Amino acid sequence: MLGYLTKRLIQMTVVLWVVSLIVFMMMSFTGDPVFMVVPIDATDAEIAQARRILGLDQSLFVQYVKFLTSIFEGDFGRSYVFRQPALDLILQRMPATLEMVLVAMALAVVISIPLGVYAGAHPGSRISKTIMAGSLFGISLPGFWVGMMLIYLLAVQWGWFPSSGRGDTVEVFGMRVSLLTADGWTHIILPAVTLSLGTMAILLRITRAGMMEVGRQDYMKFARAKGVAPRDVLFRHGLKNSLIPVVTIFGLQIGDLIAFATITETIFSWPGMGKLLIDSIYRADRPVIVVYLMLVALIFVVINFLVDLLYTLIDPRITLK
Amino acid sequence: MSVQKQALLEVRDLKTRFYTFAGVVNAVDGVSFSVGRGEILGLVGESGGGKSVIGFSILGLIDPPGKVDDGEILFGGVDLRRKSEKELQKIRGKEIAMVFQDPMTSLNPLQTVGEQIDEMLRLHSDLDGKARRARCIEMLSDVGISEAEKRLNNYPHQFSGGMRQRVVIAIAMIAGPQLIIADEPTTALDVTIQSQILKLMKQQVREREASMILITHDLAVVSQMADEIVVLYCGKIVEKGPKQDLISKPAHPYTQGLLGSIPKLHDRQDRLTQIPGTVPDVRNLPQGCNFRERCPFAQARCAEEEPEQHALDAGRSVACHFPLEQELAP
Amino acid sequence: MQGFLKSEFFFNYRRSASAIIGSALMLVFAIYVAFGPWLVAQNPHDIASLELLDSFKPPAWLEGGDPRYLLGTDGQGRDILASVVYGARISVMIGVTAMLCSCLIGTVLGLLAGFYRGVIDSFIMRIADIQLSFPSILIALFLMSAVGTGIDKVLIALTAVGWVVYARTVRGSTLSEIEKEYVQAARVAGLPDRKIILKHVLPNVLTPLIVIATIQVGTFVLIEASLSFLGVGVPITQPSLGLLVKNGFDVLFSGLWWTSAFPGLAIMMLVFGINLFGDFLRDELNPRLK
Numbered sequence: 054m055l056g057y058l059t060k061r062l063i064q065m066t067v068v069l070w071v072v073s074l075i076v077f078m079m080m081s082f083t084g085d086p087v088f089m090v091v092p093i094d095a096t097d098a099e100i101a102q103a104r105r106i107l108g109l110d111q112s113l114f115v116q117y118v119k120f121l122t123s124i125f126e127g128d129f130g131r132s133y134v135f136r137q138p139a140l141d142l143i144l145q146r147m148p149a150t151l152e153m154v155l156v157a158m159a160l161a162v163v164i165s166i167p168l169g170v171y172a173g174a175h176p177g178s179r180i181s182k183t184i185m186a187g188s189l190f191g192i193s194l195p196g197f198w199v200g201m202m203l204i205y206l207l208a209v210q211w212g213w214f215p216s217s218g219r220g221d222t223v224e225v226f227g228m229r230v231s232l233l234t235a236d237g238w239t240h241i242i243l244p245a246v247t248l249s250l251g252t253m254a255i256l257l258r259i260t261r262a263g264m265m266e267v268g269r270q271d272y273m274k275f276a277r278a279k280g281v282a283p284r285d286v287l288f289r290h291g292l293k294n295s296l297i298p299v300v301t302i303f304g305l306q307i308g309d310l311i312a313f314a315t316i317t318e319t320i321f322s323w324p325g326m327g328k329l330l331i332d333s334i335y336r337a338d339r340p341v342i343v344v345y346l347m348l349v350a351l352i353f354v355v356i357n358f359l360v361d362l363l364y365t366l367i368d369p370r371i372t373l374k
Numbered sequence: 375m376s377v378q379k380q381a382l383l384e385v386r387d388l389k390t391r392f393y394t395f396a397g398v399v400n401a402v403d404g405v406s407f408s409v410g411r412g413e414i415l416g417l418v419g420e421s422g423g424g425k426s427v428i429g430f431s432i433l434g435l436i437d438p439p440g441k442v443d444d445g446e447i448l449f450g451g452v453d454l455r456r457k458s459e460k461e462l463q464k465i466r467g468k469e470i471a472m473v474f475q476d477p478m479t480s481l482n483p484l485q486t487v488g489e490q491i492d493e494m495l496r497l498h499s500d501l502d503g504k505a506r507r508a509r510c511i512e513m514l515s516d517v518g519i520s521e522a523e524k525r526l527n528n529y530p531h532q533f534s535g536g537m538r539q540r541v542v543i544a545i546a547m548i549a550g551p552q553l554i555i556a557d558e559p560t561t562a563l564d565v566t567i568q569s570q571i572l573k574l575m576k577q578q579v580r581e582r583e584a585s586m587i588l589i590t591h592d593l594a595v596v597s598q599m600a601d602e603i604v605v606l607y608c609g610k611i612v613e614k615g616p617k618q619d620l621i622s623k624p625a626h627p628y629t630q631g632l633l634g635s636i637p638k639l640h641d642r643q644d645r646l647t648q649i650p651g652t653v654p655d656v657r658n659l660p661q662g663c664n665f666r667e668r669c670p671f672a673q674a675r676c677a678e679e680e681p682e683q684h685a686l687d688a689g690r691s692v693a694c695h696f697p698l699e700q701e702l703a704p
Numbered sequence: 705m706q707g708f709l710k711s712e713f714f715f716n717y718r719r720s721a722s723a724i725i726g727s728a729l730m731l732v733f734a735i736y737v738a739f740g741p742w743l744v745a746q747n748p749h750d751i752a753s754l755e756l757l758d759s760f761k762p763p764a765w766l767e768g769g770d771p772r773y774l775l776g777t778d779g780q781g782r783d784i785l786a787s788v789v790y791g792a793r794i795s796v797m798i799g800v801t802a803m804l805c806s807c808l809i810g811t812v813l814g815l816l817a818g819f820y821r822g823v824i825d826s827f828i829m830r831i832a833d834i835q836l837s838f839p840s841i842l843i844a845l846f847l848m849s850a851v852g853t854g855i856d857k858v859l860i861a862l863t864a865v866g867w868v869v870y871a872r873t874v875r876g877s878t879l880s881e882i883e884k885e886y887v888q889a890a891r892v893a894g895l896p897d898r899k900i901i902l903k904h905v906l907p908n909v910l911t912p913l914i915v916i917a918t919i920q921v922g923t924f925v926l927i928e929a930s931l932s933f934l935g936v937g938v939p940i941t942q943p944s945l946g947l948l949v950k951n952g953f954d955v956l957f958s959g960l961w962w963t964s965a966f967p968g969l970a971i972m973m974l975v976f977g978i979n980l981f982g983d984f985l986r987d988e989l990n991p992r993l994k
Contacts, residue, residue: 198968
């Protein structure tokens with residue numbers, strides 16, 4: 054167990070290191086950030102000074118070493134635009150994003166798994182075919198467009214929901230949470246539904262595929278030969294087996310939700326870290342982009358690790374090694 | 375041995391078909407046989423001969439595109455085909471149990487062996503938790519698993535193939551069924567383990583005075599185990615009768631062919647003979663006798679007319695126009 | 705042809721409503737991509753052909769609609785239908801080209817990894833592993849933010865996220881293919897590696913790629929649309945469907961829904977068609993699922 058943890062920790066560090074390298078390299082290709090901080094009418098001397106202050110006059114290697122060391126010191130640089138530590142900016146906005154991702158994930162799981170189990174258990178039926186066509190439809194939808202149409206119909210035309218923003222929040226352990234107020238819920242519903250559609254469709258399809266795969270297994274027929282009722286065969290013997298592939302992609306799906314949250318937040322003016330990323334890309338606010346990517350990479354790596362742990366809880370055949 | 379036994383299971387003119395893209399497959403085509411109480415019946419034939427389908431047909435476990443189209447399956451005098459799914463659930467496992475071919479896949483990998491044995495008692499007995507547990511331990515020791523109490527909490531992957539098949543047998547036996555259908559129970563196992571498992575099954579069946587249908591492609595296995603033998607070819611019975619007679623004096627060329635491919639210990643044999651050719655495409659059977667293209671004795675009549683089942687002496691019957699060295703019954 | 709019409713594939717195709725609908729949608733888009741400029745009256749990229757007086761006309765069937773503009777017009781008096789047709793050409797072209805690039809690069813890398821094993825293999829596969837643990841959209845977004853907008857840059861970004869799936873699939877099939885006797889025999893006979901790979905391995909690893917490639921076009925269209933929607937995809941001078949939706953977003957709150965609704969609908973139908981057909985192909989070409 055300890056050996057496993059050490060191994061995983063090293064692996065995770067290597068991945069994060071590779072990510073930092075790629076992020077740094079790509080960022081140095083992009084335009085000159087010095088023009089983001091100097092006034093338009095700055096003289097060459099002023100530009101050169103700004104360059105020195107930002108450390109942009111040194112070689113790439115030196116810049117990278119500095120970048121790495123400051124990361125280890127917890128200093129991710131300051132936003133060129135907000136003149137605040139970039140990490141603080143992102144951390145302030147992270148709860149809003151996580152909240153939306155969480156609601157979207159919950160929606161997706163609650164709706165897709167029962168439907169997927171049904172469709173997998175009755176592959177030929179009309180209802181299953183409708184479910185599957187619906188899920189294919191869900192995969193094909195451009196999420197940003199769905200969000201816009203929801204805004205137009207439910208917010209602009211009929212006024213059932215607010216079209217943007219986060220609404221009232223309550224402070225819990227220093228984080229602002231909107232799930233505890235009714236107003237917060239009315240604000241989060243549309244973005245969360247928009248965000249969850251793709252994941253819903255994918256989880257549904259994976260659950261169904263898992264269920265169908267399991268349906269072909271001998272132990273399912275053996276269970277029936279034991280006299281187990283078809284429903285119980287499905288749920289007691291089938292479901293858990295069919296959830297293994299679902300767990301595999303669960304981590305990836307959370308990643309997808311965080312990624313797509315950038316778009317959803319942009320449409321709904323949701324004050325999360327995704328919108329901050331997009332804004333920062335427009336403004337070439339390099340430190341914020343870098344912190345965002347490093348932080349998200351860390352989240353993904355941790356989620357993957359947790360998923361692997363979850364695996365061993367479900368499947369006794371898998372041991373940590 | 376030949377005391378008149380009352381039939382426990384009687385299958386009459388069973389027809390099971392599969393409706394596939396490429397056409398209708400007559401997997402079981404008008405098969406009739408009976409199993410007496412306490413009797414072991416061997417169902418023999420090459421793979422693809424519809425043997426397993428018979429087992430699943432009896433339990434009502436044929437899935438689409440397959441369907442039992444015709445025939446009666448009388449179990450204790452009652453036709454199982456007329457039973458509802460609910461009634462069949464009470465019979466499966468409790469009255470008729472099944473042992474599958476591959477113990478690697480017939481156990482649920484995510485449940486402990488204990489849970490899977492216990493499930494039978496939860497379904498088919500009124501025992502409380504404690505009594506059930508005791509019963510499970512007892513059963514596991516009965517099938518030769520040591521430290522049964524500890525092993526209950528193990529998962530299937532922690533057992534070897536032979537041990538898993540013992541677990542499967544324990545599951546099949548624990549509710550005290552009257553009939554066990556064993557579908558190639560040793561095919562997936564190492565040769566050395568095979569005879570242990572067969573011995574165990576025979577002993578368990580005899581001890582409990584249960585009956586068994588042993589489905590196999592291996593006539594050698596059947597000759598060790600069975601009282602009666604039914605030989606199938608392309609979904610039809612070609613020959614049936616008591617083991618001794620059938621093995622010593624096969625009437626159908628196909629049976630003889632199967633026997634020829636068993637190595638014998640005492641007779642001098644220069645080489646094993648093999649049946650030439652392969653099983654024909656079941657969707658596109660030849661006219662006349664299905665076996666004629668592989669039969670060394672085939673004649674013109676075999677190509678025109680399909681042989682009917684007719685009785686020989688001593689409870690035997692054969693479906694062949696020219697049975698081997700037998701006197702026809704009057 | 706006769707053989708194809710009698711094949712199981714065609715038999716199942718005729719019986720599968722989703723396959724027929726999917727391929728019909730794909731066909732409609734293919735026609736518009738090929739002949740679009742001759743099918744619509746206006747060239748929306750040609751400013752001279754625009755009538756500013758006709759700006760923000762609703763679809764023809766609504767009050768104030770103009771029969772010349774079936775789906776209405778945008779702020780510059782551009783016919784939405786014409787914009788959608790031209791936009792679809794750009795979207796489809798990007799999707800297909802990026803798919804071909806990904807397929808080519810991924811297949812080559814997969815063949816190399818599977819055939820030579822060793823360091824090349826571990827290197828390529830580690831990169832693939834790391835990349836696969838991040839969502840494609842995020843990688844593409846990041847690349848675009850680094851290199852700036854442009855069709856060529858979108859193609860680079862999409863190829864960068866798309867090659868992995870081919871490389872992994874091809875590597876897997878190559879590994880099992882080179883174990884087979886005829887490849888072993890060819891190696892023993894001293895056939896050069898290049899010949900073995902091209903003549904013996906490659907033809908046998910291509911089938912699964914058909915399904916992946918089909919579905920990937922749909923995925924790429926969606927990713928491109930998202931990037932363009934965020935303003936980091938195609939330039940405004942070459943608006944894809946995604947960029948048209950973005951342009952419509954700016955006026956959505958004024959109730960001018962048609963400027964964004966129809967381009968989005970077009971994306972949806974295109975991708976849905978591709979996915980329907982891809983799904984059918986997957987069932988047909990993957991015998992394990994039958």
